[in-house]
Amino acid sequence: MIFGLGHIYQGSTFLETTGVFFITSIGAIWFAWLYIEWNNNLWVPIFLHILMNLSWGLFEVSSNALGGFYTNVFRIITIILTIIITIKYNKKNGLRINRKNLIVNNNNCY
Numbered sequence: 001m002i003f004g005l006g007h008i009y010q011g012s013t014f015l016e017t018t019g020v021f022f023i024t025s026i027g028a029i030w031f032a033w034l035y036i037e038w039n040n041n042l043w044v045p046i047f048l049h050i051l052m053n054l055s056w057g058l059f060e061v062s063s064n065a066l067g068g069f070y071t072n073v074f075r076i077i078t079i080i081l082t083i084i085i086t087i088k089y090n091k092k093n094g095l096r097i098n099r100k101n102l103i104v105n106n107n108n109c110y
Contacts, residue, residue, distance in 0.1 A: 003028035010064035020065045027065075030079060036096050037086045048082065 004025035011017025031045035038044040055074065067075065087095070 001025060001028075003031070007065050012064075016064065016066065024065050030082075033097060034082060034086060037090055048078070052078065 004021040007024040008017050011020045034044050
């Protein structure tokens with residue numbers, strides 16, 4: 001939620017602000033998942049956030065985090081690629097977050 005709140009300044013209307021909050025909150029969940037699956041390596045989500053912000057700035061894709069059609073296509077491709085790479089990276093040992101510990105973690109896998 002903090003990540004989402006950190007981006008709400010980008011919205012100019014209530015609906016736009018709500019959309020920015022939700023899209024960036026979902027991004028925070030994705031970054032958190034990557035952090036855990038890459039053995040608590042903070043550089044993975046930091047690098048991806050820098051890459052996405054760099055593309056945002058270089059190509060002037062949108063004035064806020066909602067983006068347009070091509071922005072969201074790039075975003076979806078990035079998410080799919082990172083999910084595939086993360087699954088392949090953890091293929092031998094399995095994912096640290098799974099359906100058994102998604103809600104309640106009894107294994108203390110952190």
